[in-house]
Amino acid sequence: MKTAILGAIAMLAVAAMLAPSAAPPTAYFEDRTAHSGISFVLNNAASPERHQIETMAGGVAVFDYDNDGYPDIYFANGAEQPSLEKTGPQYRNRLYRNKHDWTFEDVTDKAGVGGAGYNIGVAAGDYDNDGHVDLFVTGVKGNTLFHNRGDGTFEDVSRQAGLESHDWAVAAAWVDYDNDGLLDLFVVNYVKWDPATELFCGDAERGIRTYCHPRYYQPLPNRLYHNNGDGTFTDVSAVSGIGAHPGKGMGIAIADYDHDGWMDVFVANDTVPNFLFHNQHNGTFREVALQAGVGYNDDGKALSSMGVDFRDLDNDGWEDLAITALSDQTFPVFRNLGHGLFSDVTYQSRAGIISMPLSGWSMGIFDFDNDGWKDVFVAAGDVQDNTEMLSSGKSRQQDLLMLNDGHGSFRSALAGPAAQNRGAAFGDFDRDGRVDAVVTRLNEPPVLLRNIMGDGNHWLALRLVGAKSNRDAIGARVVVRAGGMTQVNHVTTSTGYACSSEPAVHFGLGRSSRADSIEIEWPSGLRQTLTNVAADSFLTVRERPAP
Amino acid sequence: MIRASGAGLAALLLATRLVTAQDTQDRLLAAANTAYRSLRAAEAVGLYRQYLALYPDRADVRVFLGGALLNLGQLDAAFDEANRAIALDDRYAKGYILAGRVCAAREQWDRAQGFFETAQRLDKRDPDAWYFSGRAFYDANRFEPAIAAFEQALRAGAEQSRIYENLGLAQDALGQFGAAEKSFRKAVDLAGAAWRPYLTYGAFLFRQNRPAESLRMLREALALAPAAVDVRFELARVLYHENSLAEAAQVLDPARPSNECRVHNLLARIYSASGKGGLAEAEVKALENCKAAPDGP
Numbered sequence: 050m051k052t053a054i055l056g057a058i059a060m061l062a063v064a065a066m067l068a069p070s071a072a073p074p075t076a077y078f079e080d081r082t083a084h085s086g087i088s089f090v091l092n093n094a095a096s097p098e099r100h101q102i103e104t105m106a107g108g109v110a111v112f113d114y115d116n117d118g119y120p121d122i123y124f125a126n127g128a129e130q131p132s133l134e135k136t137g138p139q140y141r142n143r144l145y146r147n148k149h150d151w152t153f154e155d156v157t158d159k160a161g162v163g164g165a166g167y168n169i170g171v172a173a174g175d176y177d178n179d180g181h182v183d184l185f186v187t188g189v190k191g192n193t194l195f196h197n198r199g200d201g202t203f204e205d206v207s208r209q210a211g212l213e214s215h216d217w218a219v220a221a222a223w224v225d226y227d228n229d230g231l232l233d234l235f236v237v238n239y240v241k242w243d244p245a246t247e248l249f250c251g252d253a254e255r256g257i258r259t260y261c262h263p264r265y266y267q268p269l270p271n272r273l274y275h276n277n278g279d280g281t282f283t284d285v286s287a288v289s290g291i292g293a294h295p296g297k298g299m300g301i302a303i304a305d306y307d308h309d310g311w312m313d314v315f316v317a318n319d320t321v322p323n324f325l326f327h328n329q330h331n332g333t334f335r336e337v338a339l340q341a342g343v344g345y346n347d348d349g350k351a352l353s354s355m356g357v358d359f360r361d362l363d364n365d366g367w368e369d370l371a372i373t374a375l376s377d378q379t380f381p382v383f384r385n386l387g388h389g390l391f392s393d394v395t396y397q398s399r400a401g402i403i404s405m406p407l408s409g410w411s412m413g414i415f416d417f418d419n420d421g422w423k424d425v426f427v428a429a430g431d432v433q434d435n436t437e438m439l440s441s442g443k444s445r446q447q448d449l450l451m452l453n454d455g456h457g458s459f460r461s462a463l464a465g466p467a468a469q470n471r472g473a474a475f476g477d478f479d480r481d482g483r484v485d486a487v488v489t490r491l492n493e494p495p496v497l498l499r500n501i502m503g504d505g506n507h508w509l510a511l512r513l514v515g516a517k518s519n520r521d522a523i524g525a526r527v528v529v530r531a532g533g534m535t536q537v538n539h540v541t542t543s544t545g546y547a548c549s550s551e552p553a554v555h556f557g558l559g560r561s562s563r564a565d566s567i568e569i570e571w572p573s574g575l576r577q578t579l580t581n582v583a584a585d586s587f588l589t590v591r592e593r594p595a596p
Numbered sequence: 597m598i599r600a601s602g603a604g605l606a607a608l609l610l611a612t613r614l615v616t617a618q619d620t621q622d623r624l625l626a627a628a629n630t631a632y633r634s635l636r637a638a639e640a641v642g643l644y645r646q647y648l649a650l651y652p653d654r655a656d657v658r659v660f661l662g663g664a665l666l667n668l669g670q671l672d673a674a675f676d677e678a679n680r681a682i683a684l685d686d687r688y689a690k691g692y693i694l695a696g697r698v699c700a701a702r703e704q705w706d707r708a709q710g711f712f713e714t715a716q717r718l719d720k721r722d723p724d725a726w727y728f729s730g731r732a733f734y735d736a737n738r739f740e741p742a743i744a745a746f747e748q749a750l751r752a753g754a755e756q757s758r759i760y761e762n763l764g765l766a767q768d769a770l771g772q773f774g775a776a777e778k779s780f781r782k783a784v785d786l787a788g789a790a791w792r793p794y795l796t797y798g799a800f801l802f803r804q805n806r807p808a809e810s811l812r813m814l815r816e817a818l819a820l821a822p823a824a825v826d827v828r829f830e831l832a833r834v835l836y837h838e839n840s841l842a843e844a845a846q847v848l849d850p851a852r853p854s855n856e857c858r859v860h861n862l863l864a865r866i867y868s869a870s871g872k873g874g875l876a877e878a879e880v881k882a883l884e885n886c887k888a889a890p891d892g893p
Contacts (some may be wrong), residue, residue, distance in 0.1 A: 349858025
């Protein structure tokens, strides 16, 4: 059955019937799951009581754990209820090694990353600058830091690192907020949840139970951990100001949105206003979402914000925000006006009418068709698994691809099979210069989507290696000039909902076979410029030693 | 003769008093109906209750009273009136419609539709039975049956603006934008002095990224309903996105006393974009104690 669903057939993304300017049917992705060797099934331990945690599972990371130049995949998984323990193999998290030919090998046991507890999200980052990417896994009753030993194995160092917590954490981001060359950790917490006090929600008359609205749960503040550089972290939530803001966080994205040289943090909150933490350059943050115009949407409503990415969509040099939310809410797009303010351009960009019928979870902003304009991919699926019994909506939804037309608008296409899609992480699995995707689905195997768009378009991908800056170069800003266009992107692994994507900075160059220049602004403040760079290659650029 | 004349005079006086009393009761009912139609629900409730103290067996007036109570959010009392109306006349469709509306307000969707179906059986030509059924389906996010119900209401002979408007909303929700626009246009054609169809169509046009047409509709709505916060908000939003910041502020500022979050939020954006940081900051401050906007039409 699953094989049939996931057959390796070229998948025609259905041109959305949502909009007059929708593209004619075109092939966008090819489903490469069936023969990939990936047997993982996301197990949310669904219960008749419909505990809130069940609808939230599905984090996935795309990262190169063995430094072979090809990104691997790590899936977070649920656990038995009510124990919230991984009591059997069906609940283990899984690590798959990329064998470079669209097949993957399950190396979970060897790597020792099966995990513990009911896990939700993943964040990948080299926190100790040893050249081996580590993993932080969030969970309902505790988080885990897996230190990559560099020999194909990991070690759980949560306790000695000082990262133990009992809050329900959903997402996390590695970010060097104080520019000291070490990745710090921002953990996004959701709500206080106790299965013993779970309410009956749904249609009592008909006995139809649903997952409850977030208003029935108390919010939690997020946590910021400062990296001490010796393998330990200090909880600086209080002194940084982060801990003063209880929310219902789901997604996190980082960017230096005002170009002051210090990384800022956006947290997508569920039904309460989003947070935009503006870095004050002194170890503290000021929450400015309402001032900046990104706390609420244009309607003055706090949406069920879930996934988020923070990159320049209109090539004006300023990082914009795209967020996912529930059906009938739209997926907001906030245009960065460049002076600390954002404008809600959800409807002007057509993201509003495109997204209205869908519930979006993880997402990412990447130039999928390499035309020089970044697009948006959204993993879609309803919160409820019985939506059809209660509304015109659908539980199982196809993923959404919003293709940027370069004139401020998106055209839409649906991609992948319909499912309760949750996680989505991105990376170029076959190194063909196209950004691929892996999508997790509740109680089904994931879908591995090979990008087949943009024939004839050129591209560049940069892997930055920091020296004075953090080794992953998270936060580095890259400006590429090619064919009369200027594009900006930055290094981050924090994309979407509870997910982590490949840190390579990717640029579509359209018909340009060369980049006139590539400027890199490292988190350390150093700048490097490359000129006349041939397209269609992966470049590794190392930060110059400080003079 | 004199006695006869006296009796005649007495009869005349009695008749006059009766006519006067009847006239008074009619005026009371008319005043109640006027208050109800003018959305002065509390006043309408008081007047209907006075009337029913004199004529407790009027099922129709009990339904009016129930409608006013429903508008005040007094769902239990409204449901009681629906049941009293049904007890007085179990063939009176409007009693069941009221009961269905109360159930819909309680989000008891199946029960609501049960009452509407009874009303539809009793009076196939009552468009309200279909209209409110459609509204309940719409509120339950069941847009296909909502469309069917609104279309049935139209077939029942009701060329009502509100039915076309709601039909358009349901079509819009299903992404049937062409059909929705036709319905919204028809709603505007039939609107008369009603402002909401202009607002609904104007907001739809904004969502379709057609700001110039949207502005035309919303300006019409403002002319008809200068006090409506909904109208001021939608018009100001389009003006803001069209970079007509001064006019946007001018349009929205009178809505500030509503203390709705969306008003403060949009004013903050308008003032920020206008470079009026102090005013923007004041609006952001106001967001801390604002009221959520009411749900759509």
